Amino acid sequence: MTKTQSLWNHGVKIGAIGGVSVLTISLIGMVQMFGKRFIVADFLPMGVAIALILTILTAYLAAKKTSIPDKSIQLANSVISGLMTAGVLSMLVIIGRSIKLRTVFVEASPQLYNILTGGIQGAGGIIFLLGVGLLCGVFAGILILLNDLWRKLIVNALATVFVLGLLQELIMPILKAWDLGVTNYIAELFYAMNGLTPMGAILAMIIFSIIYLSWYANREKIKKGYGDLPKETQKKTKYLGLLILAIILIVLPQVLGLFLSEVLTIVGLYVLLGLGLNIVVGYAGLLDLGYVAFFAIGSYVVALLTSPQIFDFGLNFWQALPIAVICGVLAGVILGIPVLKMRGDYLAIATLGFGEIIRILVLSDFLKPWLGGAQGIGSIPNPNFFGFHMVKPQHIYYLLLAGCILVVFISLRLKNSRLGRAWMAMREDEDVAQAMGINLVATKLLAFATGAGFSALSGAIFASKIGSVYPHSFNVFISINVVAIVIIGGMGSLPGVVIGAAVLMGLPELLREFAEYRMFVYGVALVVMMLLRPEGLLPEQRHKMALHDEPETEAKTAA
Amino acid sequence: MALLSIQNMTKRFGGLVALNALNINVKEKSIHSIIGPNGAGKTTFFNCLTGFYRPEEGEVLLNGKSIVGLSPDRIVHKGIARTYQNIRLFPNLTALENVMVGYHVHLKSSFLGPILGLKSTKMEEAKAKQIAMDLLKYVKMDGKEETLAKNFPYGEQRRLEMARALASQPKLLLLDEPTAGMNPRETQDMMDFIEHMRGEIGITIVLIEHQMRVVMNISDIVTVFDYGKMIAEGLPEEIKNNKTVIEAYLGSGDAADSH
Ligand SMILES: Nc1ncnc2c1ncn2[C@@H]1O[C@H](COP(=O)(O)OP(=O)(O)O)[C@@H](O)[C@H]1O
């Protein structure tokens, strides 16, 4: 490949992809929508930050893909790519300012053009835009030329600022909640009312760099030092870590306040759902897209048994809970039987149908006398804990925490057992698994039943938290959310499910503007994950067995 | 008495008769080789024995009891294990987990045992682990228990697959071209290994090979397939000089392999 070819293939073409990406997020309104939320107060809105990140990322890719091992060509490619991206946007601004594009693209507004051109009218604005593209290209080129350590340092420092700015609404109230002189001072030093202060952004970068560099300089020592510690001490450190985690989890809703605790309970419900689906999809490899059915069944069982509205059985939450879980398990088996012979796509489509069937049944006039139809069932009492009414989201949080701990425990125990291995073998190769003596019918049904039970547990808590259930709460998007959580978190990985739920369910609650783009972002995230990190954010650790049997090996050496 | 007795077994795929009225007896503790050109029906023969396919006609008796029509998982319980011509490990499970899955039929725990941490479950898990470790050692793969199966080189994958099959503690082990893709040196090692295994574990082995030469030294008896039919059976020496066999191999263009 000649140099000109490379400049065309990598610089211009990849730059054009960058241009189209930024154009897309501009025309669907993401840049403007996130224009009111600042990463750095009054300076860097999140919408612009995302556009810049995309530009730099494509410029970086343009340089990285360059097949000629020549630094100047790489640099040229990233600069061309940056300019190209800006060029595409300039076209938008030029065309948009002379013709009215709004009849087709609702979001192609003068405000958008002002954001893109830094508020400068006429040719000056275009020059500004191209200048920013050029800078992005140069920056990406520099990143390519730097060595690994510095590149990671810069990227991670910027990422820190981005995350800190993004989570302002989360971190600021926590700091303020202590109401101490120090925390108030820190809060005000770092945060303005709408994002990081410029000072805070710079400080965050400096602090991150110091921590990162000192870790980097001593990383060998730290790792070796930990490895050299006696097994007992290592174990104690591990327990200490768990203890700290437990304390954080217990104290969390107290410092977070009402709104954020509400967000936490939503995350918690989805963690439970994710852990259940993780058994079905992550362990057993059965792609179930109708998972919401069991969530609905759990909810409705609790509603019917505890609400006075339809039958007035007069049970309390704790009496209804096990019945709800058992109904979920039974439904898992019953819906599992017809799909036993199906694999892959066919299974996914069939289960997708089941999810909808359950919702439509509940909605139907025919079952209205028993299930309440579209009006649903209301007046579901809150759980009562030894006379204490769990009304606030903070209280429900503890209920969910207990549920999650139970489910994590069960998942871990099952995973390293005969059943867990059978699930995973089936996921890897169904025919061979059967040829190893695994009974596919029983193993599949156990996976469906276990997952359904966890889902029903989540549904039961959901019903008593909300106080009323409606068929439309149980649409297919819940199933899709949960599948996305499991895949993006990392199939088969328990921490992955937690992270996945926090990112996919928690973040959108914090960034309310985001709601409109939720499915769009999920789609992009899934595609990007499949391309770059198919194993997920926090992939499953496959070394658990080694850790599990330490006592045994110790006993052996002692003997 | 024969450990395995196949009587009049026929398997068709549409119009193609893949196995044609086979009658074969496998003696206990023997190494019984099945050879034949590509497409002769050797793999199909294994698939019929292990319940993956159901033969249209005929009978398969293991220790005098019929196993025809049982599902693959039931047949493992009866004591038949196999390996695959194109290795089929569980790629994302560790070596140890692969072998432990092989031991599945001897474990009893199901759902509640591991959750409640029952003593019986813990004990059988420990035993399963020990057996799997021993088997990995037996195939010279100790120290690699935690490596994912997909990360092993070809030769080790073959041995791991064999360890997994042995883990079910079968009476009869079916090996489908265990030397496929190996160079002459590795092939010889594999044959030595199989011969040792028969002696040490005292197991009956049916060995599929595509090259005739390879199995001549270790086989007690050789059966030759061509186009789904058994065209010859006998001691290696007899087969080597059998005219029909040589013709079958000549006809299929595999002549170079037969000398
Ligand atoms: N599942 C199947 N469906 C149709 N034809 C098959 C199937 N399996 C094998 N065959 C055919 O049966 C014949 C024997 O194949 P196989 O047993 O794999 O041969 P070998 O293992 O001796 O090389 C071939 O002609 C093959 O195409």
Ligand SMILES: [Mg+2]
């Ligand atoms: Mg074959």
